[in-house]
Amino acid sequence: MSANEKRQAGEAAIRYVEDGAIVGVGTGSTVAYFIDALADLKDRIQGAVSSSEQSTAHLKRLGIPVLDLNATGPLSLYVDGADECDPHKRLIKGGGAALTREKIIAEASAKFVCIIDSSKRVDLLGTFPLPIEVIPMARSLVGREIARRGGNPVWRDGVVTDNGNWVIDVHGWQIADPVALESDLNQIPGIVAVGLFARRPADVVLVGDKLL
Ligand code: 5RP
Numbered sequence: 466m467s468a469n470e471k472r473q474a475g476e477a478a479i480r481y482v483e484d485g486a487i488v489g490v491g492t493g494s495t496v497a498y499f500i501d502a503l504a505d506l507k508d509r510i511q512g513a514v515s516s517s518e519q520s521t522a523h524l525k526r527l528g529i530p531v532l533d534l535n536a537t538g539p540l541s542l543y544v545d546g547a548d549e550c551d552p553h554k555r556l557i558k559g560g561g562a563a564l565t566r567e568k569i570i571a572e573a574s575a576k577f578v579c580i581i582d583s584s585k586r587v588d589l590l591g592t593f594p595l596p597i598e599v600i601p602m603a604r605s606l607v608g609r610e611i612a613r614r615g616g617n618p619v620w621r622d623g624v625v626t627d628n629g630n631w632v633i634d635v636h637g638w639q640i641a642d643p644v645a646l647e648s649d650l651n652q653i654p655g656i657v658a659v660g661l662f663a664r665r666p667a668d669v670v671l672v673g674d675k676l677l
Contacts, residue, residue: 468494470582470673471546475499477674478544481578484509487537489570490524491545492517492563495580499544500524514540516570517563518627534573543574547667548593548660550585554667554677555643559596559660562626568658571665579667586672590643594619594634596660601631603655610653611635630657 475498482488482503490500490513500520503513504527512530514537515521521531534540545567549557556579558564571577587593595616599607608618611633621632640646643663650659670677 467582467584467673471495471580472498473673474580474582474671476502477671478578478580479503479506481542481544481576481669482506482510483541485511486541487511487532488513489540489543489574490515490520491543491567491570492520492561493546495546495582496520496544497523499580500527500529504529514570516545516566517561519561519563534570540570540574541576543570543577545571545577545579547579547581547585547662549587549590550579550581550667550670550677551587551590551643554579554670555590556662556667557590557593557595557660558662559598559632560593562596562598562621562624562632564596564660565598565626565628565658568662571662576669577665577667578669578671580671583672586677589639589641590661591638591640594636595638595640596621597633597635597650598626598628598630598657599633600655600657604631604633607633607653607655614649628657
């Protein structure tokens, strides 16, 4: 993990911000550098749609208006980090427990620019435990379904998401077909969102200030 590469990536993503834009903003330590850089442009954008209470607080602290996705409609740009990124720009996200809102904004955005340091690059997703947000009453049910599929579910005890839900981290999956796994898990009742971004991968990945 390199703080310098995270800062370079956060600052390099600024080149994708167009005048007058409403920018989708992710969550995490890499995105924090992007928010800091975005503050320099705050008079040239309409504002941001935020993926978490953490990013909302940071944006507001720097005077960047935070807008409601229901009011903005589709966005031109979403900038967010990741926990793992494969050569096809498919991601594991959710280490910061913000995966559901991140997924909603990614889906609503024409371009998803993912900002990472080189430690996040992998050939096969799954070394980083896959986060899954669940409705609390479904925790055991979802855990059994994951075990049936060969995964080892670990409840992130004590963590409550911004949506009032819980997170299960799945260890032990080497994910050969991320699109198929994401689609399969999406069918299990009680799962709110899966931290696999494969059906809607990133469009652009910046590793530091270099394009993947
Ligand atoms: C939060 C996320 C983050 O993008 C991911 O955890 C990477 O965080 P960082 O930039 O701090 O390494 O998915 O839910």
